[in-house]
Amino acid sequence: DAGVIQSPRHEVTEMGQEVTLRCKPISGHDYLFWYRQTMMRGLELLIYFNNNVPIDDSGMPEDRFSAKMPNASFSTLKIQPSEPRDSAVYFCASSFKPGDNYGYTFGSGTRLTVV
């Protein structure tokens, strides 16, 4: 298995532009998670899906952020419009089920820089 695949690896964009981050989870995993990592706030859970349905989006910072999972093999995280404070590394992770006996498999992350 190729693991969790994220694209792009790096993204540099200008303030006000729309940014779309992509994630392909491991086949068969029912849960998908989006995390954001910054020096100031560490790793924060933004949103997670179960069977393509958003379960908890309480970590999404504001309305500029949106996430979708149109099918079991693809998810997007969109920021519109982007701001410099959105600069961070965004990780996608997938799992058979949260907690219990399973850890999560993380992608390599997308490093977003908004200038």
Add this chain to the structure above:
Amino acid sequence: AQSVTQLDSHVSVSEGTPVLLRCNYSSSYSPSLFWYVQHPNKGLQLLLKYTSAATLVKGINGFEAEFKKSETSFHLTKPSAHMSDAAEYFCVVSYNKLIFGAGTRLAVHP
């Protein structure tokens, strides 16, 4: 509520000496606990996990952790540090979602 506290933000050891990274957790339930490692500019890799079986858990690269309910601790140890162990380590508690500690940056000196 579930939470983890990593007691040291930075730990520095010499190569060949023992490593101890400390973690305390708070959980209303019998927790699932994990340690993840993140090497510079890399993603997160699972080191080991505790899931209410044996209290001493062995992970990859010679790391192990002991679950102590009475102390609500899950400290990570390794008998002999290697230069390649230099990274950031996260203690994680899980309840429907992973909750990360702030991380401990481990430096290993020759």
